[in-house]
Amino acid sequence: MRQLRIATVVGARPQFIKAVPVSRALAIAGYRETLIHTGQHYDFRMSGIFVEELGLKEPEWNLDVRSGAHGRQTGEMMVRLERVLIEDKPDWVIVFGDTNSTLAGALCAAKLGFPVAHVEAGLRSFNRVMPEEINRVLTDHCSAALFCPTRVSVDNLAREGITNGVHLVGDVMYDAALLFADHAETKSNILQRLPCRSGEYILLTIHRPANADNPQHLKEILQAMEVLDAPVVFPVHPRTRSRIVEQGGAFQGPAISNVHAIDPVGYLDMLMLERNARLIVTDSGGVQKEAYFFRVPCVTIREETEWVETVESGWNRLVKAEAEAVEKAVRSCSIPPEHPAFYGHGDAATRLVQLLGAGSPVDDQ
DSSP, X not given: OXXXXXXXXXXXXXXXXXXXXXXXXXXXXXXXXXXEEOOSSOXXXXXXXXXXXXOOOOOSEEOOOOSOOHHHHHHHHHHHHHHHHHHHOOSEEXXXXXXXXXXXXXXXXXXXXOOEEEETTTOOOOOTTSHHHHHHHHHHHTOSEEEESSHHHHHHHHHTTOOTTEEEOOOHHHHHHHHHHHHHHHHOOTGGGSSSOTTTOEEEEOOOHHHHTOHHHHHHHHHHHHTOSSOEEEEOOHHHHHHHHHTTOOOSSOSSTTEEEEOOOOHHHHHHHHHTOSEEEEOOHHHHHHHHHTTOOEEEOSSOOSOHHHHHTTSEEXXXXXXXXXXXXXXXXXXXXXXXXXXXXXXXXXXXXHHHHTSSOOOBO
């Protein structure tokens, strides 16, 4: 039997994390994988560190597209990716999530006639202002295999008329969290480097354009953190750091007494920060889920979320970027009595690789 050929397209920090368990499952199955890095995230701390830290193999291709306006960035990815896929001739092209790298990989593969497998399919915020929402919808509608992390995502696809090739497999980010949580305990020393103790601090992450690029939103969020009676650990995304500096902020030392701004951290350090936080404040989709994985209450500074089950179960609260609203949500958070297994059992990568090897998609709902 001919060896199955897989082309995996990644480009942003969360996609490297999701790719690790999938790449391992592909290797165990004996499939040949070509890992293609679009270059969307090119800072070592946002991409290369995952090769070094998690054992992800070096990408065979780095398209080195880097930052830019959505149209230019996505178009340049497609131009460079097209040459690679024509040369590689994969049986499947795997894309993850909802970034410009996701959309570029899906559109390019579909136009060339290579079947697309979308990992983390069916997520919807129902907010078409978000670039990520456009990327999700278009990717799902040109994919041959749609690997859904939750029942909600399966239902979302059905409402759009997508039922063929839909598979409820669980969440590969949960796979990764289980895979590396104990490893982080022995390899990470991030807690020893912070002036606060486990279970006492609030973890803050802000990176979405709606917050990072909005001076008023960013100001309100930091004002809310300033009045809290707990230390706040703030790994500052490069985009957010630039915006704060533009507004006259400084990172030579904490400008706010209880807010400890630190450089972006690797995945293992981030797992430790999440796992040991008293509470997490974020606008990241992935961090919302990881908070849930580790049973840490979360406040999400957005008006909607793709991970509605975290809100409905009481583990996550949505709040506008207003200082008073954020402060109130943080102070009123508590740990709910139940913690349903929304995201599977840690075998999503194995299940989706088995389905890819089975040939034509078969409903698995």
